[in-house]
Amino acid sequence: MLVLGIMLTFSGIVGFFMFSAMSDSNDVFASSTFDAFDNVVRAMTIGMMVLGLVFIALSFYVKKHDEAKLAQERAAEEELSKKLAQNIASAARAAAPVKVRCRYCGALSDENDEKCESCGATL
Numbered sequence: 396m397l398v399l400g401i402m403l404t405f406s407g408i409v410g411f412f413m414f415s416a417m418s419d420s421n422d423v424f425a426s427s428t429f430d431a432f433d434n435v436v437r438a439m440t441i442g443m444m445v446l447g448l449v450f451i452a453l454s455f456y457v458k459k460h461d462e463a464k465l466a467q468e469r470a471a472e473e474e475l476s477k478k479l480a481q482n483i484a485s486a487a488r489a490a491a492p493v494k495v496r497c498r499y500c501g502a503l504s505d506e507n508d509e510k511c512e513s514c515g516a517t518l
């Protein structure tokens with residue numbers, strides 16, 4: 396898209412100047428018919444230039460749009476992997492609860508317990 400736009404703009408500019416130089420040097424063809432032809436060709440070259448610029452602008456817009464979309468997808472992916480990691484961590488915690496040792500009797504209690512399973516002391 397960008398290449399096409401640059402090519403169109405370039406060929407439009409080249410065509411415009413080449414035709415301008417050609418028609419300026421050719422006074423033989425300076426009849427009204429050729430003037431009209433001149434104007435048509437000039438309009439075409441200008442149209443090519445404008446179209447090329449539109450293509451260039453469009454390609455930049457599309458590229459920017461794609462990048463924004465890509466960044467969004469990447470953020471969503473990151474969020475998902477973060478959630479997955481959290482789920483794995485919580486699942487691991489549920490499967491193997493962390494035990495804490497009672498400082499009075501030495502028995503192991505679940506870390507979520509408020510009191511020792513063995514002697515009832517506050518953990």
Ligand SMILES: [Zn+2]
Nearest residue numbers: 497500511514
């Ligand atoms: Zn205890």
